[in-house]
Amino acid sequence: MSTMQKSRLQRMPRSVHKPIQTILSTTRRELQGINKKLDNSVSEWQQRRDLLLNPKGVGNVLAYKLMSELPELGELNRKEIAALVGVAPINRASVSFQGKKYIRGGRHCVRTVLFVSIRPAIQHHPKLKPMYKRLVDAGKFKGSL
DSSP: OHHHHHHHHHHSSSGGGGHHHHHHHHHHHHHHHHHHHHHHEEEEEEEEHHHHOSSTTTOOOHHHHHHHOOOTTTTTTTTHHHHHHTTOOEEEEEEEEOEEEEEEOOOOHHHHHHHHHHHHHHHHOTHHHHHHHHHHHTOOOOGOO
């Protein structure tokens, strides 16, 4: 909503800037209040949240989404979690058909947040960027990474 109002602010004449600024400041205040309530409500999960926020590039949105949508996190191994989220490649093959591995199913809302958060990391993270390049050079489909 704030992005929409910021765009509107750039396009609209100065005569309507004040109401748009009011909407933006109200949105900021409301978001701060929501973040405080979220921080207070997850005080019991503080340790888990701190672990999730530890890696560079992981923010509150991703951490809260993982905590709310994946309560099994920390109890299952990485392969089970990958299958649960729907990012584990599943081989599509039979005797008469040889296909590619694909991802599907799982918890799409977690997969979406992971995808959105990994895009900047692929471009800027010193360890992920070369790994991504190596996978693409090996023939991995860019849309799946």
